[in-house]
Amino acid sequence: MKKYVIVGLGRFGQSVAMNLAKLGKDVIAIDKSPIKVEEIADFVFQAASCDATDEKNLRDLGLRNADVAIVSVGEDISSSILITMTLNDLGVKKIIAKALSPMQGKVLVKVGADRVIYPERDMGERLAKKLASPQLFDLIELTSSHSIIEILTPESFVGKTLNTLSLRKKYKITVIAIKRNIPELSENGATSFKENILLSPGPDEEIMKGDILVVLGESDKLRIIEHIK
Amino acid sequence: MMNNNMNMNKLTEYIEAGKFYFLNQKYNEALQYFMKALEIEPDDIETLYSVGILYESINEFDKAMDYFKKVVGLSPDHSDALAHINKISKNE
Structure with a gap:
C-alpha cells in the first residue's frame, strides 16, 4: 500500500492527513507540536512529534519508502526548503510542497518538489469565481x-x-x-x-x-x- | 374551539398537500401549500423543516438554511435540522 507522509499539521496538513486516513491510506503525520500530533494520533497509521528539519529524525521514521510526501509547514519557508531537500535526498518518490507565493514555489521546485500547491491562492480563485x-x-x-x-x-x-x-x-x-x-x-x-x-x-x-x-x-x-x- | 379545530384540519391538509407535491417533484406547488400552512401556524416545526428540505433538495441553500435555523430557534435539540445546517455549512 502507498505510504503518505504529511509534514506540518496546521489546518491544511491536518485536513489532508485526516482525509487520506479516512480513505484508508497509510499516513505518517509529523509536526513539531506534541499537541497537534496527539490530536491526530488516533486517526493515522503513525504520528510523530519531532523537528522535521533534522535529517536524522526523518531517516529514523523510515521515510525512505514513502511514496508521497506533503510538506505544509506554514509560513516558515526556510523549514519547507530544508524538509523538501531532505525528503528528496531520502528518495521519497513524489514531493508536494505548499507555497504562499510563486517565488517560494520556484525555490521549492529547485530543491526537489515535484509539485507546488498554493491552497490559499487556489481557494481565493475558486471563491471569487463562485461569488461572481x-x-x-x-x-x-x-x-x-x-x-x-x-x-x-x-x-x-x-x-x-x-x-x-x-x-x-x-x-x-x-x-x-x-x-x-x-x-x-x-x-x-x-x-x-x-x-x-x-x-x-x-x-x-x-x-x-x-x-x-x-x-x-x-x-x-x-x-x-x-x-x- | 370550533375555529381551532377547523384550523388544525386545514393545517394538516395543507402540510399533506405540500408533501404530496414535494414527492412528485412539483416544488412550486409544494411551496404554495407549505406557505399556506405557515400562514395558519407560522411556528409549525414540521412545515418549517419541510420547507428547509424542499429548498435544500433543489440546491437553494441560503433559503434552506433560513428555514432550518428557524426550526432550531424553536426547537434547539432538533437533531435533523442541526445535521442539515452542518451539511450545508460544510458544502458552502
Missing part, C-alpha cells in the same frame, strides 16, 4: 481552454429536454451528468431526499428544477451558460 457566478457549484479546469463545471439549472431550462435545448449545437458543450435529488419520506413521515446522479443523460432527458448540470466544454462557452437565467 452564484449558479456555479464547482469547476475543474482540464486544460487552459477546457473545463468541467457544475451549475444549477437555469429556470429557462426547466421542463425542456436536452434535445430541445440543443446545447451541443448552440454552444458546443455537453451535459455529461445530471445530479438530481429524489424526494422521499423518512420512516417518521418527515420529508427527505436521496442524492442521485444520472450519467450520460440521453437527448430525451427532461431537465427539472434544482438539477445540477455537469457540463464539459470550452471554458469561454461555459461562461455563457453560467449566466443564463
Whole structure:
C-alpha cells in the first residue's frame, strides 16, 4: 500500500492527513507540536512529534519508502526548503510542497518538489469565481481552454429536454451528468431526499428544477451558460 | 374551539398537500401549500423543516438554511435540522 507522509499539521496538513486516513491510506503525520500530533494520533497509521528539519529524525521514521510526501509547514519557508531537500535526498518518490507565493514555489521546485500547491491562492480563485457566478457549484479546469463545471439549472431550462435545448449545437458543450435529488419520506413521515446522479443523460432527458448540470466544454462557452437565467 | 379545530384540519391538509407535491417533484406547488400552512401556524416545526428540505433538495441553500435555523430557534435539540445546517455549512 502507498505510504503518505504529511509534514506540518496546521489546518491544511491536518485536513489532508485526516482525509487520506479516512480513505484508508497509510499516513505518517509529523509536526513539531506534541499537541497537534496527539490530536491526530488516533486517526493515522503513525504520528510523530519531532523537528522535521533534522535529517536524522526523518531517516529514523523510515521515510525512505514513502511514496508521497506533503510538506505544509506554514509560513516558515526556510523549514519547507530544508524538509523538501531532505525528503528528496531520502528518495521519497513524489514531493508536494505548499507555497504562499510563486517565488517560494520556484525555490521549492529547485530543491526537489515535484509539485507546488498554493491552497490559499487556489481557494481565493475558486471563491471569487463562485461569488461572481452564484449558479456555479464547482469547476475543474482540464486544460487552459477546457473545463468541467457544475451549475444549477437555469429556470429557462426547466421542463425542456436536452434535445430541445440543443446545447451541443448552440454552444458546443455537453451535459455529461445530471445530479438530481429524489424526494422521499423518512420512516417518521418527515420529508427527505436521496442524492442521485444520472450519467450520460440521453437527448430525451427532461431537465427539472434544482438539477445540477455537469457540463464539459470550452471554458469561454461555459461562461455563457453560467449566466443564463 | 370550533375555529381551532377547523384550523388544525386545514393545517394538516395543507402540510399533506405540500408533501404530496414535494414527492412528485412539483416544488412550486409544494411551496404554495407549505406557505399556506405557515400562514395558519407560522411556528409549525414540521412545515418549517419541510420547507428547509424542499429548498435544500433543489440546491437553494441560503433559503434552506433560513428555514432550518428557524426550526432550531424553536426547537434547539432538533437533531435533523442541526445535521442539515452542518451539511450545508460544510458544502458552502
